[in-house]
Each structure stands twice: as C-alpha cells, then as structure tokens.
Amino acid sequence: MADNAKHISAGDFKPISAEDRGNLDSEKISAPSLTFLxxxxxRFRKNKAAMIALIILIILFILAFGSNLFETHAPNATNPNLANLPPKIPGIDINGFNGTLDQSGQRINAYAQAHAGSKYFILGTDYLGRDLFSRILYGTRISLTIALVASFFDLAVGVVYGVISGWIGGWVDTFMQRIIEILLSIPNLVVIILLMVILKPGMESIIIAIALTSWINMARLIRAQTLELKNQEFVLAARTLGESSIKIGFKHLLPNLSSIIIINLMFTIPTAIFFEAFLSYIGIGVSAPQASLGTxxxxxxxxxxxxxxxxxYPAIVLSLLMIAFNILGDGMRDAFDPKSRE
Structure with missing residues (x-):
C-alpha cells in the first residue's frame, strides 16, 4: 500500500498568480453583516406605501401632541358672534378657503358680515364659534392617546400573557384560557356602560375598558403561535444547551412572533381609535366641551x-389615521417577518 501511494513533491505546487488571487477575492461576500433590526x-424602507403612511402618522403625532405650538385659537373658547364661519387662509382666493359662502346663488364674505376684522380660521368655526382646526388637533391627540394606551396593553399584557400560557402549558394554560373566555363573553360596550355607572363619561372610562379587553385577541394569537414554536428544532436545541426560558423567549420566540405582534397591533390601534370615536359620536365617550373626532x-x-x-375635516383626519395605521401594519409585517422573502 505504501508503494502504491503517490509521492507529492514541491514541484506539484504552483504559486497563485495575481489574476487568480483577484478572482478569489471577488467571490468573498462584501455586504456588511446586518442585525435583525x-x-x-x-426591507421596510423599500415599501413606499408604508413609508408614506409612517410620514403621515409622524406629522399627525407632531401636530397633535405639539398642538400648543400650532393652535391658532384656544380649542374650547366660544364666540357666538363668529359662529359657522367658513375656512379662510390669508392670501388664498379659492372658494372654500377664502372665507366666502354661497347664499342664494351669490358668493358673500362671511367674515365681513360677522365683523370678524382681522381674525381668520383656517378650517372655519363651529356652531359656537370655536376654532375647528384647534379642536381637530385636540381630538386627534385624544385618538392617538387611545392608540398608545391600546398598544401598551397589547404589548405589556397580551404578549406576556400569551407567551406564558403557551410556554408553560398544562393546567396553567387551561386556567389562563378560561379567564380569557370569561372576558370575551362580556361585550366592550357593556363594559364601558358599567364603568360609566361608577365613573363619569370620559377618557378614564374608555382607557379602563380598553385595559380590560383590548389585549385578549393578542394573547390568544401569541399563545397559539408559542405552542407551535416551542416544539421547533431551534427552540429544542436552545433548551438542550441549557438556555433559560427568559433568554429563549427574547432571543428565539419574539423575533418569530414579531410578525403576529405587528399585524395584531396594527389592527388593534385603528379599532381602538374607532371605538373611542364611536362612543363619543353617540354621546357616551368624551364629553363636552372637550373635543374628540367622534364629537x-x-x-x-x-x-x-x-x-x-x-x-x-374631522372625518378626513379619522380616515387618515385608520388607513395609515393599516398600511403601516402591512409594511411592518413584511419587514419584521423572518420568513418573508423580498
């Protein structure tokens, strides 16, 4: 066997030329290593619709929560002498924005008739002479506050509750799911009416109702996904290597749950906004003189x-909020899903 073995000598090796070395370098992966985020x-930046929705929401957040800087008049200040004035923007002579109204086929200057002087209202006034622009900003702030509250309880309660229920399983999972079924059997409208018996109508009642019920769908979806993921090979390997449950949850479960979280969160936010607007519209939400998009x-x-x-104008702002959150949710779902393909 030793005689049949081929003898390797120094002459069998040839130095690599500069051209061959360049070809080898060209095969290296030159793209930088990217983290999950x-x-x-x-990927999110490539979605133009989602980027436009994000920009719209950023502008609305800035206008709403910085309304003290953008308000042209106090939102609750009344002036019956200036009631029902049309929109007027100085320097713009376009019907609908020049302070004129069509009465009996003629355009009249409503501001001159009301003796408004140099005052103007870029979105007009309501039946009590309150500035509609400032009130829309205030109402948008309430809607976005409701959205933030719903998001907080979805993430802080729904995700944690679902992961614990699915990860532990057994009688703990059964007991936690029975609690959810009891809460699901009570409609949101009944909860808010019962709260108003104890509390006065307003933001407090709406926030408590959202805190009690908004996280339930998130918890059920996360629990179902956790039951599936905890038997996957990468989770079993991590448990075999001695990883703690908390580390597995943050390192392995959350990245794979991110798409479910984002999808449900972006459905929860417009639902919560519409819920508040509906309650205010029928008169059991935010009460006068406070402004809400519903009122x-x-x-x-x-x-x-x-x-x-x-x-x-308030209907357009409400529609913008709901459409933008839904489009943003679609974009974030595609961007954060580890299984998605470009």
Whole structure:
C-alpha cells in the first residue's frame, strides 16, 4: 500500500498568480453583516406605501401632541358672534378657503358680515364659534392617546400573557384560557356602560375598558403561535444547551412572533381609535366641551347640508389615521417577518 501511494513533491505546487488571487477575492461576500433590526429597517424602507403612511402618522403625532405650538385659537373658547364661519387662509382666493359662502346663488364674505376684522380660521368655526382646526388637533391627540394606551396593553399584557400560557402549558394554560373566555363573553360596550355607572363619561372610562379587553385577541394569537414554536428544532436545541426560558423567549420566540405582534397591533390601534370615536359620536365617550373626532363628526353632521366642511375635516383626519395605521401594519409585517422573502 505504501508503494502504491503517490509521492507529492514541491514541484506539484504552483504559486497563485495575481489574476487568480483577484478572482478569489471577488467571490468573498462584501455586504456588511446586518442585525435583525437593521435588516428589517432595510426591507421596510423599500415599501413606499408604508413609508408614506409612517410620514403621515409622524406629522399627525407632531401636530397633535405639539398642538400648543400650532393652535391658532384656544380649542374650547366660544364666540357666538363668529359662529359657522367658513375656512379662510390669508392670501388664498379659492372658494372654500377664502372665507366666502354661497347664499342664494351669490358668493358673500362671511367674515365681513360677522365683523370678524382681522381674525381668520383656517378650517372655519363651529356652531359656537370655536376654532375647528384647534379642536381637530385636540381630538386627534385624544385618538392617538387611545392608540398608545391600546398598544401598551397589547404589548405589556397580551404578549406576556400569551407567551406564558403557551410556554408553560398544562393546567396553567387551561386556567389562563378560561379567564380569557370569561372576558370575551362580556361585550366592550357593556363594559364601558358599567364603568360609566361608577365613573363619569370620559377618557378614564374608555382607557379602563380598553385595559380590560383590548389585549385578549393578542394573547390568544401569541399563545397559539408559542405552542407551535416551542416544539421547533431551534427552540429544542436552545433548551438542550441549557438556555433559560427568559433568554429563549427574547432571543428565539419574539423575533418569530414579531410578525403576529405587528399585524395584531396594527389592527388593534385603528379599532381602538374607532371605538373611542364611536362612543363619543353617540354621546357616551368624551364629553363636552372637550373635543374628540367622534364629537366633532357628530356636531358637523347636524349642519352637513349647509356647512359640510364641519364634518368633512374631522372625518378626513379619522380616515387618515385608520388607513395609515393599516398600511403601516402591512409594511411592518413584511419587514419584521423572518420568513418573508423580498
């Protein structure tokens, strides 16, 4: 066997030329290594619709929570002498934004008739002479506050509850799911009405109702996904290597649960916004004189035939919020899902 073995000598080796060395270098992976968040952001930026929705929401957040800087008048200040004035933007002579109204086929200057002087309202006034622009900003702030509260309880309660229930399993899972079924059997509207018996109508009642019920769907979805993921090979390997449950949860479960969390969160937010607007519209939400998009739409529809702008503007803002959150959710789902393909 030793005689048949081929003898390797120094002559069998040949130095690599500069051209061959260049070809080897060209086969190296030159792209930088990206973390999970960096790769998700890179994919998210390619989604133009989601980026536009994000920009719209950022602008609305800035206008709403910085409303003290952008308000042209106090949102609750009344002036009956300036009631039902149309929108007026100085320097713009376009019907609908020049302070004129169509009465009996003629355009009249409503500001001159009301002796408004140098005052102007860029989105007009309501039936009590309150600035509609400032009130829309205030109502948007309430809607976004409700969205943030719903998001907090979805993440802080729903995700944690679902992961614990699915990860532990057994009688603990059964007991936790029975609690959810009891809460699901009580409609949200009943909860808010019962709360109003104890508390006065307003933000407190709505926030407590959301805190009690908004996280349930998130918990059920996360629990179902956790039951599936905890038997996957990568989780079993991590447990075999002695990883703690907390580390497995943050390192392995959350990245794979991120798409479910984002999808449900982006459905929860517009649902919570619409829930608050609906309650305020029917008169059991935010009470006067505080402004809400729901109360503004309710007030505007009373004069819709003659002054449609009083309902259109808050309705447009409410629609923008809900559409933007849904489009943003679709974009974040695609960006954060580890299984998604470009």
């Amino acid at each position: 960096q790769d998700s952001w890179r 503004l739409i309710n007030d505007g529809q009373k004069n819709f035939q003659f002054l449609p702008y009083q309902m259109w």
